[in-house]
Amino acid sequence: SVFIDKHSSYHMLGHCIRTNIFPGAPVAWSSLVKDSYVNHPLQSLPTDPEGWYGRRTDDLMRWTERNIINQKLQKALREMEQKIGPK
16 A cells, blocks of 8 residues: 555546547437427418417407507698688
């Protein structure tokens, strides 16, 4: 035990590296980007008549559109009444 080399673990590790016990990087290379993304472009989805810019047009959306049109109509009628004058 007194005659044990202080660097024996270092020499054993060097021997393992020289004899290629630790082969290193794998031969078949793979990357996260290549595994995560597809090589071909994705097909576009068919257009949905109920969809508008990716949003579904529900009853609240239809009501809002009709309300905006109604407000514009009321404004135009008020302006016409002001031009004509009171009855």
